[in-house]
Amino acid sequence: MSEETFEQLLNESFKTIHTGEVVEGTVIDVKPDEIILNIGYKSDGILTKNEYSNDNSIDLTEAVKIGDKIDVKVLKTNDADGQVVLSYKRLALDRGNKRIEEAFNNKEVLTAKVVQVLEGGLTVVVDEVRIFIPASLVSDSYEKDLSKYDGQEIQFIVTEYNPKRRRYIGNRRILVSEQKAEAAKKLFETLNVGDVVEGTVKNVTDFGAFIDLGGADGLLHISEMSWGRVENPKKTFKVGDSVKVLIKSIDGNKIALSRKFDDENPWKDASTKYAVGTTVTGKVARMTDFGAFIELESGIDALLHVSQISKDHVEKPADVLKVGDEVTAKIVDFNEEERKISLSVKALLAPEKAEEPADEGDVVSVDIDKVIAEQEEEN
Secondary structure (H helix, E strand, O other), X not given: OOHHHHHXXXXXXXXXXXXXXXXXXXXXXXXXXXXXXXXXXXXXXXXXXXXXXOOOOOOHHHHOOOOOEEEEEEEEOOOOOOOEEEEOHHHHHHHXXXXXXXXXXXXXXXXXXXXXXXXXXXXXXXXXEEEEEEHHXXXXXXXXXXXXXXOOEEEEEEEEEEOOOOEEEEEOHHHHHHHHHHHHHHHHHHOOOOOEEEEEEEXXXXXXXXXXXXXXXXXXXXXXXXXOXXXXXXXXXXXXXEEEEEEEEEEOOEEEEEOOOHHHOOOOOHHHHOOOOOEEEEEEEEEOOOEEEEEEEOOEEEEEEHHHOOOOOOOOHHHOOOOOOEEEEEEEEEEOOOOEEEEEOHHHHOOOOOOOOOOOXXXXXXXXXXXXXXXXXXX
């Protein structure tokens, strides 16, 4: 048998392939950047990294192993080196287009890894099809920094499918909204006034903090943050803090919260600690024209009226006192129901003469609300 006849017979033993055809190949060698496939043709097929996947970070030696069988698409039957150029990515893309079309028509929830974070949104890949999720459709609220999603698997639905223009748009926001609505429904079904629950600080403002309760947000107003005085919520809480809160009230979808727990109420034994006639020491917390408020302990302030600061005439508290000053005075009035305590330094300084009536200036009880109201009327 001649050599020419043998070569002809050998060539005839190989199958014929055509550009665009889908063939099955067996991996006979794999390198980080290319895969060599036996496709039953007279030449082996070359599958490069770029034609294997759109994911440039992939390592082919980890993706496949010798002996694996892969369906590939023929791009060229004879390149400059006499090899067959193959593509797995384009075959996957063809199949992926059908997959995305089905998901679009059925409103199926897809899960995919974020492969790129752009200023305007995220890119994910499903069966080699790149799907773009605009920033406005990533969440139910605006997120300036999307970098936290890089490399993460997220769920979404396809809301726009246009293979001719290669335009595929995903929407995650609608799923987030639905999940939150379902979580809120379950939360309101189980939540009751008086419950103590754990929450996470979501946002802090000058007037309070919004706490995520795991389905709905509650407002922790500045006045409910402590039995004591809170000057600035932003110095007390920060976003991400875990806090224990009391459900104060529920009005429709509005939840009011409090951190004034009964067992921490400083007024529960105040009638004993601050009985009339008791001498106490505290610090000036704030001042008005009619007097100074003295903090006896966190959550309990007492009024030292201007007329009770000294035996001498004092025009304004600021003339003799400043915030932070320590003051020792006698309790001259205690109203547990209204949680009001009145102090007098003057009562400590003046000699006690039971037979003499008190001077008009020796005020022992002050209606704070009335004094404030009168000042507001004058202004």
